[in-house]
Amino acid sequence: MGYGADVFHEAETIINLRRLRAEDELEKRRELLYKDCPRAKAIEYELAGIFVQVGKRVISGIEVRKNLDELKNKSLALQEELKGILSERKLPENYLEEWYKCEECKDTGFIDGYMCKCLKNTMKQLAYDRLNQASPLKLCSFDSFKCEYYSDTPLKGTGKVPRKNMESVLRFCVKYADNFSEESRSLLFQGGPGLGKTHLSLAIAGTVIEKGYGVIYVSSPDIFTRLENERFRGGFEEKGSTDALLCECDLLILDDMGTEYLSKFTSSELYNILNSRLLRQKPTIISTNLTLDEMQQMYGTRIVSRIIGMLDRVEFIGTDIRQVRRINKN
Numbered sequence: 257m258g259y260g261a262d263v264f265h266e267a268e269t270i271i272n273l274r275r276l277r278a279e280d281e282l283e284k285r286r287e288l289l290y291k292d293c294p295r296a297k298a299i300e301y302e303l304a305g306i307f308v309q310v311g312k313r314v315i316s317g318i319e320v321r322k323n324l325d326e327l328k329n330k331s332l333a334l335q336e337e338l339k340g341i342l343s344e345r346k347l348p349e350n351y352l353e354e355w356y357k358c359e360e361c362k363d364t365g366f367i368d369g370y371m372c373k374c375l376k377n378t379m380k381q382l383a384y385d386r387l388n389q390a391s392p393l394k395l396c397s398f399d400s401f402k403c404e405y406y407s408d409t410p411l412k413g414t415g416k417v418p419r420k421n422m423e424s425v426l427r428f429c430v431k432y433a434d435n436f437s438e439e440s441r442s443l444l445f446q447g448g449p450g451l452g453k454t455h456l457s458l459a460i461a462g463t464v465i466e467k468g469y470g471v472i473y474v475s476s477p478d479i480f481t482r483l484e485n486e487r488f489r490g491g492f493e494e495k496g497s498t499d500a501l502l503c504e505c506d507l508l509i510l511d512d513m514g515t516e517y518l519s520k521f522t523s524s525e526l527y528n529i530l531n532s533r534l535l536r537q538k539p540t541i542i543s544t545n546l547t548l549d550e551m552q553q554m555y556g557t558r559i560v561s562r563i564i565g566m567l568d569r570v571e572f573i574g575t576d577i578r579q580v581r582r583i584n585k586n
Contacts, residue, residue, distance in 0.1 A: 263386075267378040268365055275363035278354040285351060292345070299338045300352070306331050383501050384470055396458035398430050405577040418574030422452065425570060429456045433463035438506060438539070444563060445543035447572025453543040457509050460541065469506040476516040483525050499525070503532040507539050514546040514554060523555060530562045542567060 290297040306327050342351050356363045361372035403426060406418040432440065445453040461473045479502070486498055502508055508529070516522055533540050542563065544551065552560050 263379050263382050267375055267382055270378055271358075271363055271365040271375055274357050275354075278356050278363060282352070282354050289341075289345075289347075289351070293341055296338060296341050299334050299341075303331060303334050303338075306334075380470065380501070383497065384472055384505065396455045397462060398426065398433075398456075398459045401426055401452060401455055401459065406574045411573065414573075416573055421571070421573050425452075425572065426456070428570065429460055433460045436460075436464045436467060436469065436507070436539070438469075439537070440507075440539040442533075442540040442567040443542070444567035444569045445541065445572060446547070446569055447545070448574075448576065449545050450576030451572035451574055452577065453572055454511055457511055457541055457543055461507070461509055464507050471507045471509065472502060472505045473509040473511065474502075475511045476513045479510070480516045480522045480525060484521055487521070499529070502529050503536070503538070505538070507541070508533060509541045509543075511543050513542050513544040514551070518554060523559065526555070527559050527562065530559065530566065534562060534566045540567065 286297075286300075338352070339349060342349060354362070358372060358374035361367050361374060363374075365372055365375035403419055403423050406422045408417055408419040410417050432443070445457060447453060458473065461471050465471045479498075482498055513526075530540070546554065548560065548564070551563065
């Protein structure tokens with residue numbers, strides 16, 4: 257999967273800063289130890305001197321074996337003494353080594369000329385963040401979702417009580433987010449406008465992100481405009497990069513499906529994304545104001561059959577709570 261050059265450079269900068277931070281923290285630890293135990297500083301200088309002597313002896317070729325054995329024994333004795341100093345102070349054996357976040361590449365981003373997985377993951381996370389940057393992820397939580405805005409009067413025709421229904425939906429969403437894994441089921445949030453579909457989608461996204469999963473939260477109009485720009489107008493990211501991210505992320509949340517401009521390209525992209533995620537068994541959450549009949553009319557059988565087959569329906573019922581809040585404020 258390709259990323260724009262700016263994503264690569266930003267990720268590389270992050271990795272380099274990690275390395276510099278590890279080196280700086282090592283120097284600070286050294287200073288603390290040297291202040292407490294000057295002998296530790298002397299030992300490190302002696303060990304450094306031994307390495308220099310080894311190099312000189314090897315180059316000179318004079319009595320190499322005998323000299324190397326002597327220097328080796330001296331080095332081992334100094335290392336044991338240093339270990340004892342650290343042990344007395346209950347410090348870890350690697351206290352005088354860099355503590356890299358990625359031990360495989362030592363926070364360089366590369367191993368034998370090949371990109372390390374830590375750099376790849378950093379680039380992927382940056383790409384996720386860019387897609388999510390327009391989403392108010394921090395503004396919606398489960399705690400701020402108020403069921404009291406929903407009516408406790410049964411709906412005519414169904415007898416369902418909106419408040420009880422939404423209390424059940426809230427419990428379900430909390431449990432889904434808390435127990436989320438790559439094997440979690442996909443969901444279809446379905447109901448009229450203003451019933452909390454976006455709020456609970458964002459709350460799930462926030463919880464799942466905190467668990468360390470890669471989540472992309474996008475609105476349907478925005479993402480299909482972006483995909484079209486990448487495909488036909490030379491968008492900022494490399495062609496196909498956003499498409500690949502949508503298919504590969506741990507959880508994709510597609511909000512407000514049905515409000516995008518519908519075209520052959522949009523329908524084709526939506527089908528490809530859903531089908532790719534279905535084949536990879538990747539969880540997806542779709543929210544829509546459309547009924548199944550309206551989705552059928554808008555997208556056709558091929559897409560709707562994918563949605564019905566891969567997503568569990570979660571029903572949102574009641575009156576637009578944004579209107580209820582407005583009335584209560586007045």
